[in-house]
Amino acid sequence: MSDVVAALLLALAAENAELREQLASAQDMLVETAIDAGNMHALVEAIRTERDAWREEAERLGRKVLRIG
Secondary structure (H helix, E strand, O other): OOHHHHHHHHHHHHHHHHHHHHHHHHHHHHHHHHHHHHHHHHHHHHHHHHHHHHHHHHHHHHHHHHHHO
16 A cells, blocks of 8 residues: 555545544434423423413403403
8 A cells, every 4th residue: 555545544534534623413312302302392381381371260260350340
């Protein structure tokens, strides 16, 4: 094997290792983003549930006031 071919293979191996490292980092970030998105979705659902409960309570109290008044 010539020195040029050996140098080329070494350069390709180094670039491959760097790209694998970047891919692993990107995959970690995607997993973290997916977890954050799931947490945000759960929070939004909890807020909507709370909002709906407050609306129902306000409507119930409004009907009560109309019956009394």
